Amino acid sequence: MKETRRVAVRLAYDGSRFFGFQRQPGRYTVEGSVINALESIGAVKSVRECGFRSSSRTDRGVSALGNVVSFKTDFSLGSLCSALNSGLDDVWAYSAVTVEDDFNPRWARQRWYRYFLPVASQDATVLREVAQSFVGTHNFSRFARVDGRDPVRTIDSIAIAESGTFFTMDFKAESFLWNMVRRMVWYIDAAASGAIEGDSSPLDPGYSLRRTGLAPAKHLLLMDVDCGIDFPRNPKAGRAVRHELQRRVVSLSLMGEFARMLLETLGPDDSQ
Secondary structure, three states, X not given: OOOOEEEEEEEEEOHHHOOOOOOOOOOOOHHHHHHHHHHHOOOOOOHHHHOOEEOOOOXXXXXXXXXXXXXXXXXXXXXXXXXXXXXXXXXEEEEEEEOOOOOOHHHOOEEEEEEEEEOOOOOHHXXXXXXXXXXXXXXXXXXXXXXXXXXXXXXEEEEEEXXXXXXXXXXXXXXXXXXXXXXXXXXXXXXXXXOOOOOOOOOOOOOOOOOOOOOOHHHEEEEEEEOOOOOOOOHHHHHHHHHHHHHHHHHHHHHHHHHHHHHHHHOOOOOO
């Protein structure tokens, strides 16, 4: 008789075609795709029976390198990722481990998001100064959709580096509210670009802010979720994933080269 145990699976996905992570009736979502694939390979019978849990419910358009899901199954652990990937598009499972029965990826130690902010007219010094005002424990009700949840969160760190076309902005915290990272990015970028008057304490109760915008989702990437467990590499699953990703890299590189050559053909912008 096969032994049923709880497993945790590490996932990556391209969020550009998904309507977010969480299941929605009639919508193409990450969670829905994973559950359908698990049912199709016989790894689970139903969501309720297997106790499916996820770590981070990313917004529509947001991608991930290291989200984590957990469920009960009697499927062979060594072939789980490969079998799961056979029924998935835009999602890749690349590591699976057995965990304790009470394991819940929602109670992660830390989540790490990276935002790719296009380099424009920002003052890099102001960018970093404003970002640091969000580090620490604050009430983020102005910078998130709270929906009845506790608006107090603790940001462990925000690191910003310039990398060619982008500033990479790394946000680390135990948990984030809905839209929180994208609203912080919007404010930091607007202040550093001079679009709004920057303030060293935008979270202070007395600070006047008419509105908070929302930075585009497609530039946001969930880098990692630290659940306190190690995910070993799965060479078998990795080979198939690598083949698909190499194909995508070639396709995107060709589009980038086309855009570069077209810009050269158009010449400089004389209106500037």
